[in-house]
Amino acid sequence: MSQIDPGTSSWLRSRNDREALRLFLEHGALTRTMLGELSGMSKPTATQMIARLERADLLLPVGEISGARGPSAVSWGVRSDRVTGVAVSMLDDTIHAVLVDAVGTAHPVVELHVAESERSPAGDLDRAIDAACVASDVDRRTVEEVVIGVQAAVSSEHDSLALTDSLPGWPPQGARHLIESELGVAATLENDVNLAAMAERAFGVAQDAESFALLWIGVGLGVGVDLGGSIHRGAHGGAGEIGYLPVASGPGEPGVVTTTLLGADGIRALVDGGAPQVVFAEDESVLAAVAERIALTIEPVLAVLDPELVVLGGPTALAGGLRLAELVAARTARDDRDAPLVRLSSTGDGAVLEGARRLLVEKIRTRLEDRIPTQ
CATH class of the missing domain: 3.30.420.40 (ATPase, nucleotide binding domain)
Known part of the structure; x- marks a missing residue:
């Protein structure tokens, strides 16, 4: 991302647009009046922020909201089809996967039986991504991130997996690199119980x-x-x-x-x-x-x-x-x-997948923020 000098008009616009996007992500569909009230900005400034985010393909009109007086106002919402991800839970003989978007839409969880399959990091994730996209009728080309819960000790720094016997075909070193290089997505591997703990902290x-x-x-x-x-x-x-x-x-x-x-x-x-x-x-x-x-x-x-x-x-x-x-x-x-x-x-029996999903939502939102123009 280009460097912007703090205090310049470009810096202020980028900062305001990022804040506006966060408000849309937090509150859902908003009119320009609602955005102005939440952000503390004037209506003209709110209108400009919406226009810039719409030009960047980050917002789109989603409906109208009726007011107590006067005509209905157009509401805008975040485009959930620009960047998506897939949350994955690797079990002994099965893989659970679900599509994730920036607004947290509920998508169907798919279950893949892999006990008799030839296994590899990229092969397992390729199947999981495909199945999740088909189940949600989403273009696979929008998938840019995956978060994978594994029954292993995970060292992100060294891209290594240890203390596991549930990932046949996965090497102890370089699994993340194989997924990223062969599938063209950013991959995060995390211990499954850590992901369950994240879910427990978030809503348990x-x-x-x-x-x-x-x-x-x-x-x-x-x-x-x-x-x-x-x-x-x-x-x-x-x-x-x-x-x-x-x-x-x-x-x-x-x-x-x-x-x-x-x-x-x-x-x-x-x-x-x-x-x-x-x-x-x-x-x-x-x-x-x-x-x-x-x-x-x-x-x-x-x-x-x-x-x-x-x-x-x-x-x-x-x-x-x-x-x-x-x-x-x-x-x-x-x-x-x-x-x-x-x-x-x-958090129920889906805690690992829910932890992965919540971590993935934040990663997708960061990617959308990075698409806000800086000039």
Whole structure:
């Protein structure tokens, strides 16, 4: 983007136009009067801002709004077809994907079964982008960004993936580069539990927490750590990979890794092959055993981070429900410290994809702002 000297007319126009675009993105369709009131600008200035944004193909007329007196006023809205992206959640045998635009339109989620497919970073994303665009009837050429949730420790600086066995065909180094170079889109890889934590912060039970730890209990385990609204990833992207941490399963018992206690195989053994949600509802002793294992697992997190809140998420936690959160809270309470609040996630089973979608909306909006003329 061209450099503009602060205080010049070009700088002021660009600054005003960016603010106007943000107001349209935040509030939806606006008339020039409404834009003037929200921005504090005069009607003539608001009209000029709208005209410049329309010429840049960032706005278009979307209807009319009737006033109490006088004729109806034209309203404008952000063009959602200029830049889009695709949010992706990589699971063991499936890929979930959804188209994302700047205004957060609800698009259908597609599910791709890839267990028998030849896998590669670019190949997986190519299929995901195609499927998401077809499901939403959107031109693939508008897709400029992808955000991908993976079950791995992600180092953005080194473009590396570690501690994963769920991405066959993906190399430990250079996956992002392969996607970007072969597909021509900007790619962001992020740990799936970190994305779920972003969703929990945005609209879940952690919205007002100063700090929280999200324990994700599914096929494997992971912890998303939010400190003051920022995700803590660690120096190499490995923060929160608690599934590899050894703990004692009971007094005098030898240490086992936490995935053995709470991963899919461990839970399957506890419920004796039954559906966890059904077994938990019928036999609280099984649910209590899960709560005890969770308390053992998060003890190191509490000792090191002392979070205000612990959120239980993922399929196993959702199957255990509110009662599981209550049992965990009772087991983490100790006389020698202030116990954290323990809550069940409220973001549902689509938390990873929703976190990716929200991150992607911000990236798309930044791209639109960068298209505002500077002269």
